[in-house]
Amino acid sequence: MVNTWGYSTINFFAPMTRYASAGGGPLAASRELKQMVKALHKAGIEVILDVVYNHTNEADDANPYVTSFRGIDNKVYYMLDPKNNSQLLNFSGCGNTLNCNHPVVMELVLDSLRHWVTEYHIDGFRFDLASVLCRGPDGSPLDAPPLIREIAKDSVLSRCKIIAEPWDCGGLYLVGRFPNWDRWAEWNGKYRDDLRRFIKGDPGMKGVLATRVSGSADLYQVNQRKPHHGVNFIIAHDGFTLCDLVSYNLKHNDANGEGGRDGCNDNFSWNCGVEGETNDSNVLALRSRQMKNFHVALMISQGTPMMLMGDEYGHTRYGNNNSYGHDTCINNFQWGQLAERRYGHFRFFSEMIKFRQNHPILKRDRFLSKNDVTWHEDCWDNLESKFLAFTIHDHNSGGDIYLAFNAHDYSVDAVIPPAPQHKHWNRVVDTNLESPNDIAPEGVPLTGSGYRIAPFSSILLKASP
DSSP: OOOOSOOSOSOTTSOOGGGSGGGOOHHHHHHHHHHHHHHHHHTTOOOEEEEOOSOOTTOOSSSOOOSSHHHHHHHHHBOEETTTTTEEOOSSSSSOOBOTTSHHHHHHHHHHHHHHHHHHOOOEEEETTGGGGGBOTTSOBOSSOHHHHHHHHOSTTTTSEEEEOOOOTTSOOOTTTOOOTTTOEEEOHHHHHHHHHHHTTOTTOHHHHHHHHTTOHHHHOSTTOOGGGEEEESOOSSSOOHHHHTTOSSOOOGGGSSTTOSSOSOOOOOOTTSSSOOOOHHHHHHHHHHHHHHHHHHHHSSSEEEOOTTTTTTOOOTTOSOOTTOOSTTTSOOHHHHHHTTTTHHHHHHHHHHHHHTOGGGSOSSOOOTTTEEEOOSOTTOTTOOEEEEEEOOTTTOOOEEEEEEOSSSOEEEEOOOOSTTOEEEEEEETTSOTTTTEEEEEEEOOSSEEEEOTTEEEEEEEEO
């Protein structure tokens, strides 16, 4: 077990030395990070830095590890419990909590962020357990946290993307309610949970699926916020990979050395009939369908989509949903597996991303109105219904997009609505089909007014001349 993810921070101004190639040390780590950012910018790719200002490596009172702030001024840099002999408060799950809204600590955090922008040309930040940054010195939630406001208003940080993970380990869940000054974006944890539950076939999820793929207006249509302020995701670095989400009902974290006590227990996962590795062709086919269903839903949703590296080839951590300490194949990118799956699983994921990029109606800068989408649905209140179909309208060129998701364990015969005038429907996606027929970027002409949608599958049609 090693600090692979780098979440055990000592210095908020330096890249971790072990990330340097060939054990090159701190100067090499700094130089190589700058070279990486420059190369990514040249390729048109922005760099968002994951920052952990909610705790440090100095542990808790039972096992203190004094390397920095605890030896300088413990009561300034950390939240303490005045009712319990000034013991460290733990809203981070890591033994201590940085006192971010103290003026001295706030200055440290702001100077650190500016340093990454000016010295390394970082384009934005994702704030780990950002709800910690919304707490006062005694841990109580603040309606207008000074640090959050200063980050939103700071002149150096004004061009940066700022993204909150809007919860912490103390139960401060701020999805849709994170103080934002119309600048902060959020990881949409409700999107993750609701999409997982619908795709695996939980009852009563159809209505909320419609809300989530439409941009979660119930959460973000406030003041000047836009759909892009909601970061949609199924998978993140912590938790199951996409492959494991459809392969395991339970976490398997024994390798972490904590007796399986670590990691989230509420994963909303489904193993498709067998726990873990299997050679059963029917189970493997269902898992493949489910991974494609998740990806289709993510790519057609209004808002900002986020994927986990490795899901494009089906990376597995063998059920470990808290792999922070493994510098092995559990975390390392498997280039060989990517090569093996380049023309199947990877191709589908790649083409679906391109489809989103090429169709602006899937990434509007405003929330959908009733004229933008037609829901082909008349039984919203039927909790047992696990089928949803809708058409997203293109008011400019008539290039409407029809989508249907079937989470039943039986086929559904869908009635396809007429295409716009002078158009006809082309099938672009049917996740039930084998590669390369599962996605046809140019489209396959649809005949007739019906389509049989297989169990646990989804289709995408596009209206074309």
